Amino acid sequence: MISVEQALELVLQHAGKLQRCRQVNIEAALGCILAEDVVSDVDSPPHDKSIVDGYAIHEGDLSGENQLQIIEHIVAGLVPSRSLEKGLATQIMTGAPIPTGTAAVVMVEKTSTQNKGDLEFLSLTERSIRPGQNIVRRGQSMKLGDVVLRQGTLLRAIEIGLLAEVGRESVWTLIDPAVAILPTGDEIVPHTEKPPPGKIRNSNSSLLANLVMQAGGQPAESDIVPDHAETLLQAIEENLDCDAILLSGGVSAGVHDLVPAALAKAGVKQVFHHVNLKPGKPLWFGFFDRGDDRPPCLVFGLPGNPVSGLVCFELFVRPALQKMRWMKPRGLPIQRATLTVEHKHRGDRPSYWPAEYDSDSGQILPLSWQGSGDLRSLTGANALAYFPGGDRVWPVDEEVTVYLLPASS
Amino acid sequence: MISVEQALELVLQHAGKLQRCRQVNIEAALGCILAEDVVSDVDSPPHDKSIVDGYAIHEGDLSGENQLQIIEHIVAGLVPSRSLEKGLATQIMTGAPIPTGTAAVVMVEKTSTQNKGDLEFLSLTERSIRPGQNIVRRGQSMKLGDVVLRQGTLLRAIEIGLLAEVGRESVWTLIDPAVAILPTGDEIVPHTEKPPPGKIRNSNSSLLANLVMQAGGQPAESDIVPDHAETLLQAIEENLDCDAILLSGGVSAGVHDLVPAALAKAGVKQVFHHVNLKPGKPLWFGFFDRGDDRPPCLVFGLPGNPVSGLVCFELFVRPALQKMRWMKPRGLPIQRATLTVEHKHRGDRPSYWPAEYDSDSGQILPLSWQGSGDLRSLTGANALAYFPGGDRVWPVDEEVTVYLLPASS
CATH class of the missing domain: 2.40.340.10 (MoeA, C-terminal, domain IV)
Incomplete structure (x- = not known):
């Protein structure tokens, strides 16, 4: 019986990066995988800017000892109209462009102002001001033409903010892996029914569908497949166009565990059956090659017990979905x-x-x-x-x- | 200036558990907070069952030394029709009900069978079999009438599987916190526009909206609010029916930072302004009491810089949303x-x-x-x-x- 590590290696050998893409509005892109390189159409910041509210001063006034005349007030969204010279200062807001001739910006908390007639003057409480202080240069975060996000990136809130910053309304993203969920067994009834004696409700489909969603896949739940070879074969064949199939039940040693036989008949190649772990030993894994350029359809025969199914999903299916989605297949943290x-x-x-x-x-x-x-x-x-x-x-x-x-x- | 810990305590003092509910189909319940206690309508397992594929044997045969006659094959979904007595065995599948008279189940791997004419006989390779081995008793996991999920539970895949097991098609869940996002400032333009000189695109709304979604809230993005007192007041008043408002920008020390004044005018009570942290010092926090039995609308004036906004969101807004959603307000792991x-x-x-x-x-x-x-x-x-x-x-x-x-x- 192979080990968990060997089984995972075999699963990942057969899992391939998906290639089908769709364009999504950035409002709907959370959790998607970026399918293109994204290039900035702007410098950021777009101008040399102040990172504090304060006053822009000239190189000649870095000692901090001179009283300066305030010549302009640059609020956010405006651009300075006058250059600085020694003896002059411009009030400036966080993020605003600095005037030409600026050597540094002094925080408003380290200044005081005084009016003399129509004129306004500034005194600094800070001395020996470092040139460049509180200034961020144009393009320091990114430059026009920079690739700022690479194909394969998982889009979190941060990346979507950056997409907005570079002006994207929509982006190309990978289509989520389509994962068919096939519950099998004569002993299960739909969860909406009251089970008669000897039977139980199908909880696996709900469990697995939501695990797939949490892992970034798109689940498609099939009806319950009875323990009947022909019906099982048909259900499998109908879903071989998916990126993965999760069968639940029918893989342990019982005489009515028809799943492996039906899979073989459908042309799904077995890679392993049984893994040395608990719970989850009966796990079956194989793949179906469609003869086109798509990665094969991965087929997991999960044990019917929900705890076993969960463990097998987390150890083997999640990393496979991660690899399909261009992510490092690291499984759970x-x-x-x-x-x-x-x-x-x-x-x-x-x-x-x-x-x-x-x-x-x-x-x-x-x-x-x-x-x-x-x-x-x-x-x-x-x-x-x-x-x-x-x-x-x-x-x-x-x-x-x-x-x-x-x-x- | 108050500390991060003091600020968080003040935020949480004003955050209240939300009460509005809606019924959702369990297929759409992932990530929701359960708003009712859920009671099981079944025993689970519904019968004394075998947890392996194997053979049910009688108390008199626990030594493992006797050859036994196989009287029945119970596949999943069927119920036994015959009782066991000494010298008899019933083949049984994982999960199937055991016959009356069963003392233990022996795994199929520890047995061999032999046909003699029409009769089938079983030999065991296991000796001194423990009574009750491989049997789970009816109701051992849960009993009819048990409360199996409590109000306030976050619904993950596991809980949704359990809802299916107890036959629920839909459940009552909390309505997600409605969070208004108000970007402010004359310097920002919609992300769909090319910014003219001195201006930048609005990336904060996209960042914050997706942070809200990741935290289980329902974001509502407003248009950009210019630095104009009346417009700002109106935008705030229009959103006071939400569970929280995230303003971005307009809270630092600049002369055009009109947000605190507009909030006061709208009747939002300030709790604190400025927190001793970096980045994020300008954070403003207050609340608006609507005079009904709902918790107050929490108002966060977030700094306009996206990194500051992110840090403030994670340290203060996320725990507030967790408390609103009946979760432990533990913030980030x-x-x-x-x-x-x-x-x-x-x-x-x-x-x-x-x-x-x-x-x-x-x-x-x-x-x-x-x-x-x-x-x-x-x-x-x-x-x-x-x-x-x-x-x-x-x-x-x-x-x-x-x-x-x-x-x-």
């Missing part, structure tokens, strides 16, 4: 944390255990849960605690690795 | 990290410095940036590094506190 309770680990398989991580104290509490079907206990989890394979008692305060689950706000 | 370069800190004010954090190595690189107007350099930042006030050289490898900026996927 990792931390080290100290155990708040003793934890007994049993069995050969490395475990990824639902846990509650407290970032303030750096502590981790593995939660008690009732097997992989217990979604309720997972609601208390914001992390997975990692325990290597082997029987061992992990004492209180021992440090372990934790994977932080996404929070969404 | 915090980490300790070691400096990869020496950092010279100057000045009395504590600084929140754009930086690049590497979670793998736990290292932090403060970025060089060209003043608070330099949004471009921020695109490399995924964190703010904190340096307390006071002139000091921070050496390589020294540990500092970092605030992690949100990534969105």
Whole structure:
């Protein structure tokens, strides 16, 4: 049975960068991946500017000892009309262009003013003023023609602000990975129905669809596929045009686990089945090559138990989606944390255990849960605690690795 | 001048939990705050079930030494029709209901079968089987009538999966905080225009609107408000019905910084103006009490420089939105990290410095940036590094506190 690391490497070998793009308005671009290089059409700042409210002074007055005549008031949005000379000063707002002849700007807090008739005079309380003080030069942040954002950049609030600064109304972005979700099994009914004896509601589709959304994919939920070879084959074939398919259920050792056979029949090449981890051992992975220039459709046969499905999603599907989206496939963020309770680990398989991580104290509490079907206990989890394979008692305060689950706000 | 901690306390004193709700389909509930307690309408599991593919056996056969006759095959979705007795076994799939008389389930991997005529027999390779092994009891995860999710819960993929499990098609959720964004200043033009000399594009509205979205709020962008007292007053009054208003610009010491005066005229009570931090010192904060049972409208006068605006948003607006959304107002997640370069800190004010954090190595690189107007350099930042006030050289490898900026996927 292959290890988590080997399995991840195989998944990433088959995951390819997506290429299809669409133009989106920058108001709707949060979380998108930029599909073009963005070039600035302006210098920023567009002029030598003051970074404080204060007074522009001449080189000859840097000693700070002279009384200066104020010749102009430049509020934001205006440009100076007069040059500075020794003995003159111009009042200037944060961000405003400095007059020609400016050597430095003195903060308003370090000045006082006095009126004499129609004239206004300035005294400085600051001495030995550094040339260039409080001035940012034109183009110091970026120059016209600079590539300011590269293809492949994840657009956060900051990048969208920058797109506005360079005048973009819309940008080309990658189309989100299309991820089909196929719940399988005669034992599940739609979540909108009351399950008869022996059956349970389909919670996996909701869980997986939202995990896909959190990971930047576009989920498409299929109807429940019964344990029937032909129907299963048809459902798989209908979705091979997607970037990925997540099947849930039908991959463990039971006689009615028809998924691997149906996938083979559909032309999906198996890469591995079973991974040495807990929960999630039955994971099946393969790919379907469409014979065009698109990356193959990745097919994940996820275990039907929701906790197993979640763990497999976070360890394998999320990094694959990251790679498809041109991001570093780093999976969940990792931390080290100290155990708040003793934890007994049993069995050969490395475990990824639902846990509650407290970032303030750096502590981790593995939660008690009732097997992989217990979604309720997972609601208390914001992390997975990692325990290597082997029987061992992990004492209180021992440090372990934790994977932080996404929070969404 | 008040400290960051004092300012945050004052902000949170005036931020109140929002109460308005709407019903959303669970497919559209990701990131919402639950506004009701959710009760389970089922036992989960709904029956005593097997957690493996294998064979249910009777108490009398726990030694593992007997050959057993297989009397039934229970695939997922079916219920057993026959009770077990000593000497009999029932094949069972993961999740399926166990027959009455079952003492334990043995994994299929620890069994072998043999056909004798029409009969099928089972041998076990496991000995001294623990009673209850591989069985989860009905209702062990949750019982009919249990409150499984509490009002105030942030709905992640896990919680939405659980809502499906308890049969919910829709839930009551809090309406997202409505946050008006008012960019002010004669020096800014819409980002869709080419700025004439002395002017710059409005990048703050895009930055702030997306920060609001990332924090779970609903932004409403206003047109640019010129430096004109009456227009400013009108724009403020038109937005006092929102949960919060973010003004950008017009709060520093310049003569045209009309915002505090207009806010006073609109009946917004000032709580503080200026905070001892860098960048972001000019921050203004107040509130407007509408005289009804809603929490007051919080009004933030953010500095016009985008980096200052970002820092003020993360330190003060995000925690306020968290409190409005019934969440713990913890702000950004915090980490300790070691400096990869020496950092010279100057000045009395504590600084929140754009930086690049590497979670793998736990290292932090403060970025060089060209003043608070330099949004471009921020695109490399995924964190703010904190340096307390006071002139000091921070050496390589020294540990500092970092605030992690949100990534969105």
